[in-house]
Amino acid sequence: MGHTLIEKIIGKKVGHDVKPGDIVTVPVDWCMVDDIMVPFAVQKFEEMGFQKVYDPNKVVLIYDHFLPATQTDDSRHFRVGDEFADKYGIKNVHRTDGICHQLMTEAGYVKPGDIAFGTDSHTVTYGCVGAFSTGIGYTEMAGILGTGELWIKVPETIKIEIDGTVPGNVTSKDIILRIIGDLTASGATYKSLEFTGSTVEAMSVASRMTMSNMSVEAGAKCGLFAPDDKTCDYCKIPYDDEMRELHGDDDANYSQILRYRAEDFVPVCACPSLVDNIKPVSELKGTKVNQVFLGSCTNGRLEDLRTAATILKGKHVAPYVKLIVTPASRKVYRAALADGTLEILSDAGAIITTPGCGLCCGRGGGILSDDEVVVATNNRNFLGRMGTSKVKIYLASPATAAATAIAGEITEA
Amino acid sequence: MFTAKIWKLGDDIDTDIILPTEYLAFETVQEMKPYAFSPLRPDLASKIQPGDMIVAGNNFGCGSSREQAPEVVKALGVSCIVAKSYARIFFRNAINNGLLLIEQPDLFDEVNEGDIAEVTPGKEIKVNGKSYDIASLPQNLTDILDAGGLVKAMRKRNGLD
Numbered sequence: 001m002g003h004t005l006i007e008k009i010i011g012k013k014v015g016h017d018v019k020p021g022d023i024v025t026v027p028v029d030w031c032m033v034d035d036i037m038v039p040f041a042v043q044k045f046e047e048m049g050f051q052k053v054y055d056p057n058k059v060v061l062i063y064d065h066f067l068p069a070t071q072t073d074d075s076r077h078f079r080v081g082d083e084f085a086d087k088y089g090i091k092n093v094h095r096t097d098g099i100c101h102q103l104m105t106e107a108g109y110v111k112p113g114d115i116a117f118g119t120d121s122h123t124v125t126y127g128c129v130g131a132f133s134t135g136i137g138y139t140e141m142a143g144i145l146g147t148g149e150l151w152i153k154v155p156e157t158i159k160i161e162i163d164g165t166v167p168g169n170v171t172s173k174d175i176i177l178r179i180i181g182d183l184t185a186s187g188a189t190y191k192s193l194e195f196t197g198s199t200v201e202a203m204s205v206a207s208r209m210t211m212s213n214m215s216v217e218a219g220a221k222c223g224l225f226a227p228d229d230k231t232c233d234y235c236k237i238p239y240d241d242e243m244r245e246l247h248g249d250d251d252a253n254y255s256q257i258l259r260y261r262a263e264d265f266v267p268v269c270a271c272p273s274l275v276d277n278i279k280p281v282s283e284l285k286g287t288k289v290n291q292v293f294l295g296s297c298t299n300g301r302l303e304d305l306r307t308a309a310t311i312l313k314g315k316h317v318a319p320y321v322k323l324i325v326t327p328a329s330r331k332v333y334r335a336a337l338a339d340g341t342l343e344i345l346s347d348a349g350a351i352i353t354t355p356g357c358g359l360c361c362g363r364g365g366g367i368l369s370d371d372e373v374v375v376a377t378n379n380r381n382f383l384g385r386m387g388t389s390k391v392k393i394y395l396a397s398p399a400t401a402a403a404t405a406i407a408g409e410i411t412e413a
Numbered sequence: 414m415f416t417a418k419i420w421k422l423g424d425d426i427d428t429d430i431i432l433p434t435e436y437l438a439f440e441t442v443q444e445m446k447p448y449a450f451s452p453l454r455p456d457l458a459s460k461i462q463p464g465d466m467i468v469a470g471n472n473f474g475c476g477s478s479r480e481q482a483p484e485v486v487k488a489l490g491v492s493c494i495v496a497k498s499y500a501r502i503f504f505r506n507a508i509n510n511g512l513l514l515i516e517q518p519d520l521f522d523e524v525n526e527g528d529i530a531e532v533t534p535g536k537e538i539k540v541n542g543k544s545y546d547i548a549s550l551p552q553n554l555t556d557i558l559d560a561g562g563l564v565k566a567m568r569k570r571n572g573l574d
Contacts, residue, residue: 023551025553047564047568048567048568048571049568049572051571137480137505137506137509139509139563143563143567146567147570153501186472189472189475189500189501190498190500221501
């Protein structure tokens with residue numbers, strides 16, 4: 001019997017075969033603590049009585065949710081984080097570099113086959129490079145900081161095979177939204193999603209990142225892609241036999257297999273206020289919008305900004321519509337600056353903000369009010385996520401977002 | 414081994430049922446106790462006696478990540494929960510709060526509320542003369558449970574308690 005990708009990753013780390021349901025203790029390659037959770041994790045760490053961090057080089061502190069600070073108590077989180085880093089010799093502190101889930105692979109930390117935990121549910125994002133990563137509570141993070149290990153239950157795997165060529169106005173965001181709609185918001189609870197097929201192979205790492213990022217919205221523990229030459233190029237490592245072995249075997253035991261024809265996908269939105277309330281964009285035409293948000297750890301990368309720029313070039317956002325663009329990291333920001341993408345977006349009337357979580361978690365500029373409508377490229381449309389509980393949030397791809405910004409109503413690219 | 418009286422709940426017992434949002438802001442878990450399971454069975458919290466157990470179906474503890482959910486069940490004195498499956502965050506939060514969870518696929522369909530179970534952790538549950546196998550937890554999880562939660566387990570590990 002072969003193994004799924006998650007079984008291989010965990011089995012290799014613990015040194016023996018594992019099967020779904022096994023509870024094992026794994027060594028942790030990376031701990032990510034974001035600015036919201038820093039004070040709580042530090043408090044628990046101290047209550048536990050640890051004298052040192054298990055390996056300061058494996059700990060990464062990232063300030064992103066509260067950056068730049070919008071409330072007077074926010075800077076306390078940075079201060080507690082800085083003091084903790086100084087006291088325990090943690091050098092990997094990103095104070096203004098971008099969103100944690102972008103940085104954990106972009107800055108060279110997480111590699112294929114690694115195991116990473118973070119204090120944020122979208123830690124699942126690193127599945128895009130074939131790493132096992134997932135979100136945990138701050139009490140558990142405190143334990144890892146002291147011990148370097150965590151117990152986990154080996155999950156069952158749902159295999160998702162996508163073959164063919166997607167239509168020109170469909171992105172990986174439309175694909176993962178459709179899958180979440182089909183699985184429902186709890187359909188993958190406790191399970192690993194494994195994405196395969198020719199469509200997936202043709203995708204950039206950035207596009208895969210969008211899908212891994214949103215796997216948690218179906219309840220999944222992780223959303224994995226087998227590493228390939230593109231992955232290894234992105235991670236700056238050789239594509240060797242060890243990497244080639246990191247894939248789900250044909251005779252592995254999958255709890256469920258979903259198969260899609262890429263040609264069948266259409267641009268979709270997750271409609272208020274559930275991530276699995278999926279409708280084709282064509283059915284939503286005419287829905288007036290007040291704001292469009294392009295950014296987040298889901299869709300704030302260079303290819304997302306370029307997609308939008310291609311559509312917005314030489315055009316202008318509709319009167320009264322605010323288009324807010326937030327690059328996922330400083331690196332993305334600078335690349336988009338260098339290649340003229342930001343200039344195109346700015347010429348089209350976009351408000352370009354500093355990299356960070358900002359608006360996605362309802363903290364940054366662009367908060368909305370009762371009965372306003374926003375089309376957003378981020379990952380959650382829960383009640384009150386981006387303003388009051390009466391804001392209507394439609395989740396969409398960067399292409400749909402750009403076309404919508406021009407038209408002032410929900411529009412297919 | 415311990416004996417416990419069974420309280421039976423269904424599938425998809427979410428964390429809002431275990432403790433509704435409006436009671437989360439109470440300062441102590443003692444204040445939350447009367448409201449446990451109140452949306453589903455308002456009288457249950459007052460009936461559960463220390464040492465009793467909960468038997469449920471699939472996906473116990475689904476929904477939000479609120480750690481108050483396992484905390485309030487623990488505070489009611491529940492000795493263990495036996496369910497077909499658990500939502501992942503609840504499972505972790507429960508163990509970290511010192512609440513014993515057991516996965517068992519058949520028990521739920523074959524027992525009644527009020528039955529008395531004999532539980533031997535890591536081995537079996539006996540109810541009405543029938544034995545149900547249960548998987549053993551690894552030593553590190555047993556250590557967390559025995560210590561009364563993750564913070565206490567880590568303090569013990571660090572020679573503080």
